[in-house]
Amino acid sequence: MTKVDIISGFLGAGKTTFIKKLINQVFAGERLVLIENEFGEIGIDGGFLKDAGVEITEMNSGCICCTLVGDFSKALQKVLEDYHPDRVIIEPSGVGKLSDVIRAVESVNANAEIAIEGRIAVVDGKKAKSYLKNFGEFYRDQIAHASTIVISRTQLMTDAQVEECVRMLRGENQDAAIISTPWDKLGQEAVLHAFEKDRRILDLYVTCGCGSHHNHQDDHIHECCDHHDHGEHTHHSGCCDHHDGSESHTHHPESHSHNMENHSHDHHGHHHADEVFTSWGKETAHRYTEGELEQIVKELADTSNYGTILRAKGIVELETGEWKQFDLVPGEIEVREGQADYTGRICVIGTDLKETKLQTLFHVL
Numbered sequence: 001m002t003k004v005d006i007i008s009g010f011l012g013a014g015k016t017t018f019i020k021k022l023i024n025q026v027f028a029g030e031r032l033v034l035i036e037n038e039f040g041e042i043g044i045d046g047g048f049l050k051d052a053g054v055e056i057t058e059m060n061s062g063c064i065c066c067t068l069v070g071d072f073s074k075a076l077q078k079v080l081e082d083y084h085p086d087r088v089i090i091e092p093s094g095v096g097k098l099s100d101v102i103r104a105v106e107s108v109n110a111n112a113e114i115a116i117e118g119r120i121a122v123v124d125g126k127k128a129k130s131y132l133k134n135f136g137e138f139y140r141d142q143i144a145h146a147s148t149i150v151i152s153r154t155q156l157m158t159d160a161q162v163e164e165c166v167r168m169l170r171g172e173n174q175d176a177a178i179i180s181t182p183w184d185k186l187g188q189e190a191v192l193h194a195f196e197k198d199r200r201i202l203d204l205y206v207t208c209g210c211g212s213h214h215n216h217q218d219d220h221i222h223e224c225c226d227h228h229d230h231g232e233h234t235h236h237s238g239c240c241d242h243h244d245g246s247e248s249h250t251h252h253p254e255s256h257s258h259n260m261e262n263h264s265h266d267h268h269g270h271h272h273a274d275e276v277f278t279s280w281g282k283e284t285a286h287r288y289t290e291g292e293l294e295q296i297v298k299e300l301a302d303t304s305n306y307g308t309i310l311r312a313k314g315i316v317e318l319e320t321g322e323w324k325q326f327d328l329v330p331g332e333i334e335v336r337e338g339q340a341d342y343t344g345r346i347c348v349i350g351t352d353l354k355e356t357k358l359q360t361l362f363h364v365l
């Protein structure tokens, strides 16, 4: 029997980062295959685990839950036959619907010895509220169908923000385990616990009167709806706070990022991702100066000249021969050392992208 874990999450939520953590800490020693699906036509993440001996199947240019569903079924079957893995980890594209991915896996299940173990949604805690408003059809589906919701970037949030986020997520999914512990403090035991238990909240991120964050990993794992009194610690896990979701169902245009439009007019509609989101991707041999690359990424982040950019990432060569990897989600950019690759690759995903302007910006005419 091969176990299958689906690690969903919106664009830039932290799926790949969380998968690395799982592979290093939780699934170490297992024979693993990762099926990675990028909405854009240029795969960027594929190389990251080759050294760790993980087999990687990349599927680009669409979603395995809709346009690539037939290909996905064949790919999963092939992986099972070729490698007989202990576990297959599926990373759907950020704009894939978790319910559709589950259905796609189940359709293979009829002929194969597999069992879905984890249905994970990684949620960027800082953006959950606005994304739920603006991209509700896709976002809500991932949250609602998850058995475990993992909140990323909680170390960048205040306790009150974390609590509000947990409450909001609980309003969308009454049953999932919700992990809100900052990932650098999240231990193997805690992750396993969340995966194994159906209805738990890992309230490791404790709000104290002193306002600092405490890691109570060993002794603060609570059953949902279990209200504990821990002296001066107040626990607002939000698990019993059955929010009516009214706030996240409102249709006000986005105020958080430049020109983010409301794409959730039809919560019950069935849009394919490519009806709402577009991607632009290029391979390039262009060698950038470090300053030029930083300027490009900054320009993408700070202006709306190139459309509404929800995610950009890439790996490119510098004039010096060094390679740099960049990541952008609204409000956050990162440029870091990268490993030399066969060519530079750039991928931008968003709405209303201005392709010609992007080509000019990246010098890839």
Ligand SMILES: Nc1nc2c(ncn2[C@@H]2O[C@H](COP(=O)(O)OP(=O)(O)OP(=O)(O)O)[C@@H](O)[C@H]2O)c(=O)[nH]1
Pocket (backbone or CB within 6 Å): 009, 010, 011, 012, 013, 014, 015, 016, 017, 018, 093, 094, 152, 153, 154, 183, 311, 313, 327, 328, 329, 334
């Ligand atoms: N500070 C911080 N950064 C994070 C965290 N999670 C992810 N990131 C950063 O956010 C960016 C996106 O993370 P990924 O793991 O690539 O996200 P993803 O969901 O796989 O993104 P897609 O490529 O859209 O599928 C990277 O620059 C990460 O380093 C987190 O918990 N804290």
